[in-house]
């Protein structure tokens with residue numbers, strides 16, 4: 001029997017980092033890899049382009065709990081009740097938190113900005129999705145339909161707790177999707193685990209986030225931590241406080257543990273450390289799944305961090321900044337009206353404080369504007385709020401990425417001698433660099449949304 005054809009179609013996050021959703025069709029199955037929500041778009045525009053779904057999905061494999069990879073799962077399951085979702089046990093727990101939080105955010109945006117499409121799904125849809133999802137451990141191959149020989153295996157991707165790469169093995173074709181990977185150890189997470197038997201892989205789908213960022217290649221994690229510690233010390237010694245805007249999943253837990261380690265080593269003054277709501281909820285899951293962290297990771301118990309509280313209450317905000325402290329708060333890109341934006345609004349008016357960014361800020365976000373602000377600039381921190389004059393000079397950026405830099409991505413591609421390489425999850429310059437420089441001699445694709453690609457197996 002001739003081998004049955006394998007097809008790939010991307011529904012989002014190609015040519016940009018947006019709503020990740022990629023379809024692999026193999027041996028009669030339609031498998032959706034991730035179903036994200038676009039972080040920058042609103043309403044239905046934030047969905048992946050489901051009109052290009054070539055068939056109703058049999059399975060949805062969610063690689064991790066970042067909203068750009070999982071945010072439309074309840075919506076999709078309402079449209080396709082026959083699809084079965086899968087994720088690692090830690091990711092299942094994280095999804096419950098993240099998706100319910102998405103409902104809260106969408107309800108708020110509907111009220112504040114009149115976005116009528118919101119919420120795209122309800123708490124009941126989230127509860128239904130959580131009842132349907134299968135929790136699958138790393139390294140445990142599983143089938144998707146009775147009598148169908150295709151087997152899927154999840155392996156650790158580094159990046160954040162529960163993050164997985166996906167291997168889809170059919171009778172005549174094997175696909176490996178890295179998803180978001182971090183090839184080096186972080187404070188709590190271990191590194192991405194390369195797939196077993198890489199020679200058997202016909203098609204590699206690889207993320208390209210840092211494809212256009214040569215600086216990331218030269219950064220040294222420990223050196224960056226040292227600089228971060230020096231910065232904290234400098235601000236705290238002059239009686240200021242430091243705000244670290246951070247993503248709720250991953251960055252918050254990593255930064256909190258970097259801070260407590262530096263404090264216990266005497267490299268940073270022992271002052272109260274605060275964490276905000278969703279980051280704390282995810283932190284509990286990190287503690288519960290300690291066995292999924294790197295070996296010998298020592299996670300500081302959550303109760304050692306104080307709760308930021310309701311910073312919209314001026315009395316709470318005043319108390320928070322009354323004495324020197326370190327505050328790790330969402331959102332990482334300092335979206336208007338989130339805890340980090342409300343706290344920053346107060347902090348930028350006083351020179352003694354510091355604001356330390358530790359992750360990517362999209363150029364259109366408030367975080368990006370704050371990052372590049374100079375004293376005298378006026379910025380708006382709440383939707384409909386008044387402009388506030390920035391007096392603060394200590395606004396810095398430290399590089400603690402949870403993504404592989406591009407030299408590491410090239411290493412990953414070289415270690416997997418597939419026939420086809422498909423680049424996703426990167427903006428246009430990143431994809432261009434990867435197409436040009438990575439995986440030479442192989443059949444390479446930087447697909448457009450909706451483009452259906454036929455994939456040949458190795459001969």
Ligand SMILES: [Zn+2]
Pocket residue numbers: 064066069159180
């Ligand atoms: Zn991610």
Ligand SMILES: [Zn+2]
Pocket residue numbers: 020066068069180425
């Ligand atoms: Zn991502």
